[in-house]
Amino acid sequence: MIELSPIGRVRTPITATSEAPRQGSNDDIEGTIELESEYEAGLAGIEAGDSLIVVWFAHEADRTLLRLDRIEGRGVFASRSPARPNPIVLTTVEVLAMDGSTLTVRGVDMVDKSPVLDLKVPLD
Amino acid sequence: MIELSPIGRVRTPITATSEAPRQGSNDDIEGTIELESEYEAGLAGIEAGDSLIVVWFAHEADRTLLRLDRIEGRGVFASRSPARPNPIVLTTVEVLAMDGSTLTVRGVDMVDKSPVLDLKVPLD
Numbered sequence: 001m002i003e004l005s006p007i008g009r010v011r012t013p014i015t016a017t018s019e020a021p022r023q024g025s026n027d028d029i030e031g032t033i034e035l036e037s038e039y040e041a042g043l044a045g046i047e048a049g050d051s052l053i054v055v056w057f058a059h060e061a062d063r064t065l066l067r068l069d070r071i072e073g074r075g076v077f078a079s080r081s082p083a084r085p086n087p088i089v090l091t092t093v094e095v096l097a098m099d100g101s102t103l104t105v106r107g108v109d110m111v112d113k114s115p116v117l118d119l120k121v122p123l124d
Numbered sequence: 125m126i127e128l129s130p131i132g133r134v135r136t137p138i139t140a141t142s143e144a145p146r147q148g149s150n151d152d153i154e155g156t157i158e159l160e161s162e163y164e165a166g167l168a169g170i171e172a173g174d175s176l177i178v179v180w181f182a183h184e185a186d187r188t189l190l191r192l193d194r195i196e197g198r199g200v201f202a203s204r205s206p207a208r209p210n211p212i213v214l215t216t217v218e219v220l221a222m223d224g225s226t227l228t229v230r231g232v233d234m235v236d237k238s239p240v241l242d243l244k245v246p247l248d
Contacts, residue, residue, distance in 0.1 A: 042191070042208070086129070
């Protein structure tokens with residue numbers, strides 16, 4: 001068993017899973033990433049305009065589902081659905097502004113208050 | 125605290141963190157992803173030739189580091205380093221073959237026997 005402690009949470013205008021946009025259709029939704037202040041040093045070098053991958057935990061997701069009925073029995077590992085045994089979701093956002101350990105970003109699709117596990121830069 | 129149970133592990137020819145290639149320089153290294161058999165149904169729809177993002181746990185990483193000395197104090201969240209509070213690493217691989225719950229893949233950069241948390245398809 002692996003234990004992870006969230007580094008912060010995301011604040012978004014999305015209050016229910018049913019309201020969450022499909023990935024790729026969320027380009028205009030703004031939110032904030034509130035890191036715990038102890039992690040602020042880890043943000044050094046991030047600037048407005050940068051792309052960041054938010055690694056977050058879909059705490060409301062169905063962790064028992066292995067096939068998605070809506071796409072002809074496709075397996076969850078062949079999808080981007082939040083439903084999966086370990087519901088770790090990746091969302092790429094654009095940084096709009098930074099203030100201490102809080103980042104204002106565009107492109108969120110998380111339900112409000114979702115736990116954030118990690119931030120990293122895209123490979124390209 | 126979030127508890128995650130690995131869905132499997134990766135077998136690679138890399139036996140020490142010091143041997144691991146930097147991301148993007150690992151295009152030719154082959155390995156296998158051995159899922160626990162209970163998750164095989166989640167692979168439905170994945171075929172040889174597909175790209176997959178492997179979400180894995182760098183269990184040997186330094187989880188206390190927040191700045192990387194080697195790049196002028198850059199924060200870990202502005203990097204792809206495995207060193208970070210929650211060392212979840214993303215590696216995109218190409219599926220070469222499938223056999224039950226085992227996938228042969230190309231493009232690995234994990235130390236042998238690293239725990240796998242999730243598999244998902246790239247967004248594009």
